[in-house]
Amino acid sequence: MAEEVVLLDFWPSPFGMRVRIALAEKGIAYEYKEEDLRNKSPLLLEMNPVHKKIPVLIHNGKPVCESLIEVQYIDEVWHDKSPLMPSDPYERAQARFWADFVDKKIYDLGRKIWSTKGEEQEAAKKEFVESLKLLEGELGDKPFFGGEVFGFVDVALVPYYSWFHAYETCGDFSIEAECPKLVAWAKRCMLRESVSRSLPDPQKVHGFVLELKKRFGVE
């Protein structure tokens, strides 16, 4: 039976980018459907009734939701090619831990950087940089978080690289100055086609953030 894979997504979403990267790493053909989040499609509402969010991976008609769960699913179903998770249980636990850390910290802090001002923004910037530094420490001297091999944590984090320019401009700071090793890692990831094709232009993302700021009345 031919595999039918559909991805409901929204171009600037770092969560969506994770799934795009995973599908590309595995060489899986799929149909990309762009959602208008202010006018969600009946398909999205049917496939993710609980959260009504993208990305949603639909595999042979069955939905999988939540980006890190989708990436693990893709890795498990298409396990013969380019494994994203290590095989050792402890290393797998570390991969899950750090991917979860990215989920707990980066999106919300990043959001605060572009949507707040003054003390709140400064506090967010500080914690954002601290979190990136912790990740940098975890990366160490390895080429990827997965070691020699591009893996789960790399997939979880690298989408935010397309948002760095927006965060830096809104927050008036340099991520590269604070975390040079992490930015070097991101550029290394961008050499992979699966990543470069899945991430939007940072200028485009910045434009999108400016629109959001206007819409939410943030100067």
Next chain:
Amino acid sequence: MAKLKIIVSATSLFCTRIEWALKLKGLEYELTVEDWDKGKSELLLKSNPAHKKVPVLLDDGVAIAESKVILEYIDEKWKGGDLYPLLPQDPYERAQARFWAQFADDKCVFGTWGACCAVDALEKEKAVENALESFAYLEKQIEGKKFFAGDKIGYLDLVAGWIPHWLGVMEETGGIKILDAERFPSLHEWAQNFIKIPLIKECVPPRDFLVNYSIALLSYLRSSALNKP
């Protein structure tokens, strides 16, 4: 010295699920209980520097943190043969179990706790409404099944396992009602079946201990909320 150690607090619902998992796998372990009055222990700070939270599993000194990550680690390291499986084998079912576990923790635990902490009547009412909506999803998931994992308990039962024992304490001390037997009959029945299991029951903290802790914690949180400028 036991090879397996869990750094726990005396009351945390996230910690007991680790004990349940180890018992299901037939593994021996030791507990090291944090004394919050003394501040976080050196061992905890060293073992989980990123979050500084319990539970942390120490496997021959090597630390694994985040309760759902620990559960998957335990399931993957001790598997095969007669060993009790926690997660389903099929990738789609695994994705579903992970999805609902995340939902149960994000929406049901924190939704309930938010409703407990709310002081303002309107805020409390809204928080309870949100929590009830989340529990309705869990009710649908358990409908027609004895346990979330099927005939026997599994990963999702362990993650939802706070409901039979801790939820009642939160309801009592927080002045809310969530698990109504009429409104959520399947969930209510599941809770009764779950807590009856001997290895489940023997790990839970004594109820009055939890009640006293909850009262003290809520009182502290409410007074700090009221004292905010």
